[in-house]
Amino acid sequence: MFDYATLKLIWWLLVGVLLIGFAIMDGHDMGVGTLLPFLGKDDTDRRVMINSVAPHWDGNQVWFITAGGAVFAAWPLVYATAFSGLYWALLLVLFALFFRPVGFEYRSKLPNPAWRKGWDWGLFAGSAVPALVFGVAFGNLFQGVPFDLDDSMRSSYSGSFWALLNPFALLCGVVSLSLLTLQGATFLSHRVEGPLQRRTILAARVCGVVLLVSFSLAGMWVARMEGYVLESIPDVRGVLTPLMKEVGRAPGGWFANFNNFPQLWIIPVLAYAGVGVVLACIGSGWTLLSFVASSVACVSVILTAGVALFPFVLPSSTHPDVSLTAWDATSSQLTLTVMLWVALIFTPVVLAYTSWAYRVMAGKITRDYIAANDKQLY
Amino acid sequence: MINETVVDLSRLQFAATALYHFLFVPLTLGLSWLLVIMEAAYVMSGKEVYKDMTRFWGKLYGINFALGVTTGITMEFQFGTNWAYYSHYVGDIFGAPLAIEGLMAFFLESTMVGLFFFGWNRLSKAGHLTVTTLMALGTNLSAVLILIANGWMQDPVGSAFNPVTMRMELTDFAALVFNPVAQSKFVHTVSAGYVTGSLFVLGISSWYLLKGQHVEFARRSFRIAAAFGLAGTASVIVLGDESGYSVGEAQRSKLAAIEAMWETEPAPAGFNLIAIPNEARQANDFELRIPYVLGLIATRSTSEVIPGIKEIREKNRQRIESGIQAVIALEGMRKNPQDEAARAAFKAHEKDLGYGLLVKKYVEDPRQATPEIIHKAAMDSVPRIAPLFWSFRVMVGLGIAMLALMVVAFWHSVKGTFQNKPWLLKWALYSIPLPWIAIEAGWFVAEYGRQPWTVFGVLPTHLSASSLSVESLWGSIAGFVGFYSLLLVAEMYLMFKYARLGPSVLHAKTA
Numbered sequence: 001m002f003d004y005a006t007l008k009l010i011w012w013l014l015v016g017v018l019l020i021g022f023a024i025m026d027g028h029d030m031g032v033g034t035l036l037p038f039l040g041k042d043d044t045d046r047r048v049m050i051n052s053v054a055p056h057w058d059g060n061q062v063w064f065i066t067a068g069g070a071v072f073a074a075w076p077l078v079y080a081t082a083f084s085g086l087y088w089a090l091l092l093v094l095f096a097l098f099f100r101p102v103g104f105e106y107r108s109k110l111p112n113p114a115w116r117k118g119w120d121w122g123l124f125a126g127s128a129v130p131a132l133v134f135g136v137a138f139g140n141l142f143q144g145v146p147f148d149l150d151d152s153m154r155s156s157y158s159g160s161f162w163a164l165l166n167p168f169a170l171l172c173g174v175v176s177l178s179l180l181t182l183q184g185a186t187f188l189s190h191r192v193e194g195p196l197q198r199r200t201i202l203a204a205r206v207c208g209v210v211l212l213v214s215f216s217l218a219g220m221w222v223a224r225m226e227g228y229v230l231e232s233i234p235d236v237r238g239v240l241t242p243l244m245k246e247v248g249r250a251p252g253g254w255f256a257n258f259n260n261f262p263q264l265w266i267i268p269v270l271a272y273a274g275v276g277v278v279l280a281c282i283g284s285g286w287t288l289l290s291f292v293a294s295s296v297a298c299v300s301v302i303l304t305a306g307v308a309l310f311p312f313v314l315p316s317s318t319h320p321d322v323s324l325t326a327w328d329a330t331s332s333q334l335t336l337t338v339m340l341w342v343a344l345i346f347t348p349v350v351l352a353y354t355s356w357a358y359r360v361m362a363g364k365i366t367r368d369y370i371a372a373n374d375k376q377l378y
Numbered sequence: 379m380i381n382e383t384v385v386d387l388s389r390l391q392f393a394a395t396a397l398y399h400f401l402f403v404p405l406t407l408g409l410s411w412l413l414v415i416m417e418a419a420y421v422m423s424g425k426e427v428y429k430d431m432t433r434f435w436g437k438l439y440g441i442n443f444a445l446g447v448t449t450g451i452t453m454e455f456q457f458g459t460n461w462a463y464y465s466h467y468v469g470d471i472f473g474a475p476l477a478i479e480g481l482m483a484f485f486l487e488s489t490m491v492g493l494f495f496f497g498w499n500r501l502s503k504a505g506h507l508t509v510t511t512l513m514a515l516g517t518n519l520s521a522v523l524i525l526i527a528n529g530w531m532q533d534p535v536g537s538a539f540n541p542v543t544m545r546m547e548l549t550d551f552a553a554l555v556f557n558p559v560a561q562s563k564f565v566h567t568v569s570a571g572y573v574t575g576s577l578f579v580l581g582i583s584s585w586y587l588l589k590g591q592h593v594e595f596a597r598r599s600f601r602i603a604a605a606f607g608l609a610g611t612a613s614v615i616v617l618g619d620e621s622g623y624s625v626g627e628a629q630r631s632k633l634a635a636i637e638a639m640w641e642t643e644p645a646p647a648g649f650n651l652i653a654i655p656n657e658a659r660q661a662n663d664f665e666l667r668i669p670y671v672l673g674l675i676a677t678r679s680t681s682e683v684i685p686g687i688k689e690i691r692e693k694n695r696q697r698i699e700s701g702i703q704a705v706i707a708l709e710g711m712r713k714n715p716q717d718e719a720a721r722a723a724f725k726a727h728e729k730d731l732g733y734g735l736l737v738k739k740y741v742e743d744p745r746q747a748t749p750e751i752i753h754k755a756a757m758d759s760v761p762r763i764a765p766l767f768w769s770f771r772v773m774v775g776l777g778i779a780m781l782a783l784m785v786v787a788f789w790h791s792v793k794g795t796f797q798n799k800p801w802l803l804k805w806a807l808y809s810i811p812l813p814w815i816a817i818e819a820g821w822f823v824a825e826y827g828r829q830p831w832t833v834f835g836v837l838p839t840h841l842s843a844s845s846l847s848v849e850s851l852w853g854s855i856a857g858f859v860g861f862y863s864l865l866l867v868a869e870m871y872l873m874f875k876y877a878r879l880g881p882s883v884l885h886a887k888t889a
Contacts, residue, residue: 051496054492054495054496055492055493055495055496055497056489056492057492058447058488058489058491058492059485059488059489059492061447061451061488062480062484062488062489065450065451065454065480065484066477066480066481066484066485068454068455068458069473069476069478069479069480069481070480072458072465072469072473072476072477073469073473073474073477074473076466076468076469076473076545077466077469079457079458079465080463080464080465080466080469080844082458083455083458083459083462083465084458084460084462084844084845087459087844087854088850090455090458094451094455095861097448097451098448098451098861098865100448101444101445101448102445102868104444105440105441105443105444106444106868106869106872109441109872110875151544152544153467153543153544154462154463154466154845155462155845156845157845239540239542241542241543241544331469331473331547331548332470332543332547332548334548334551335470335471335473335474335547335548338474338548338551339474339477339478342477342478342481343481346478346481346482347481350481350485350486350489353485353486353490354485354489357489360497360501361492361493361496361497361500375883375884376495376496376498
């Protein structure tokens, strides 16, 4: 159907689609979780917030799980090298995520206030920590990660967990945390009413401003940073391993794709436009539009980072030549083809029943609704 | 050389997290279909008691489901964190069913579970039943795909080694999906889940009947669970995994180890009911043997010979010697891709490549493998006997015990006399833990029995692990076990509390 090079490119896009799907879908329930202890002034408020995402958070989390599975299937070396190298960063995300299923399900099963408060903070950690760490991870991709590959493709990592928490990576963490919290706040503003809605709108504005500032700062930082540049690579239509190319470093190298294809600048511009629409409209009742605009910001911010890095997926700071790219860290042509068919068939099905589920559960969640369905709701 | 402690700790961590995960999955598998049956009864009869049953058992389902999801997140990523070389070496094949599971099964299950809990007043009766059915379907589909992945580790079909990329690659997707080992594993595993769900409902219903509470509710629950449980138990035993062991050569060493069968015997081989295996002597110190039975169970024939452990080890020794040539030739090809002699040598020994890698546990350079090292590697090629022998017998013994319970429960359920039989109700109540013990023992047999391989005949376990530090592993093992144990305590507390409250919790104003 497609030649190998096209398949490799399609799979770079598909992994991007999964990450974007994660940010839009799981992002909004993580945003709600992050805001939970701050916007929910009493137990009923917090139950309103939790129940706005209660029927959907589990389905949304599958975007994350599936992204993990897709990286395994399409980029086995990335899955192997990144997750074993960034061992404690990934475990931190997993341990934080553990709080979510149990937090949602168990919190309101007992009336004890200490029990409920404890799980509220658990839901906060399960939402804010992953949202932060994803940005930190991207920040480290821009700087390169210290790993090597031997000639049997065994990877070894020579960095420490603490080195991941450098200033640029933390700035990227602020970008992702404010992005997903904005996503949660705009979603929540559409699903709740009254004083809680007013607090939500304020939160959305704060997150929007923080996002604009941190995204701009990160962009300026990247412009001065030494990027990675592909100096030579065999024909990308062939069977490649990461040991066959040469990689150099150049100041501003991460802007090469934007400079070569200036029409790509539309992507970061759309990020500003999305946040701008949120700031302009959320106060005047355009809550659904704000959520859509925030989702556009999710797409644009992630694509901006992806396009800047392309074709690099996991650059190596200590051995740049073995950096993993979308051309040489992929699965075989047959696996990519089979998995493309699977994705083409099932993604529309997933989107169809997910939107049906949102339609079934549509409408404002009110304090009265919580009181009337005390035993059925989270 | 790869640090042996790191490999052992990685195995320990995988075993601990998988065994934890598998405390919750089987109940989800079984209970989801029981919910479908109960809700179908509600939709067809219109009786509120069936709706109460669906919702109450659904509440317990949710308490269990939450930890299934929690412990499941780990499994999706742990191949990368702790088994990086495995992930590189076989990700081209193994990653596919995992990704498909997400797209095809997890999304369905996880989206529908939300509507199952919160959609009661927003969907029609038929609409909600459809949601419950799709949720059960998603759960079971997920088991299909995981067992396709696991089945491939037991019998790696549809794939070939690529010397350029230094990994196994997919050659036949249909062979991967329709792997007979995966199919028999799927039927066996989901049936075990059905038994777990049934015994859970049967036991708790019996407790209500013993207490004289919620009698109508408990009677109907008991009957459904007894019927479904009998079907599940029969299926789990008749379609037992053992039929799969004879399918490929892959499972022969596991079968011989499970049966503590040292010598190849004339067909049909006898079955050791009890044995005290002695690894040093390669013989049993004691055995109680039933003639012919093993041959009949394992091969379904009276003429097929089952090889004994000693014969398997001797054959493997020869394959290791041949495989060492493949490893050496492969290194030559990596240094000089134009080396025709190395190419020819690799071609000649390629099918034994995995066996050649077995000596890397003892020497970095396979050229230095002495006959002693080859002998040690050949001894390793069959896992230790006693743990497999006994865990298999625990599993089978409990299976038979549960079959007996289900037969009696079903008999009295048909006659309508079960609620007057306190001994039966107590028997069912105290049997609740049995399926969990049997299932964990079964997991152990399947995975420990595959040793020393992660992928049978292809990739040894000791090469599969990530290059992590011993400290990191101790830290993460402590983190997982500690965190999971705390969550398990919370889960058990809520489970007991809600089971005690019973269906009245659905209607009470305050709990």
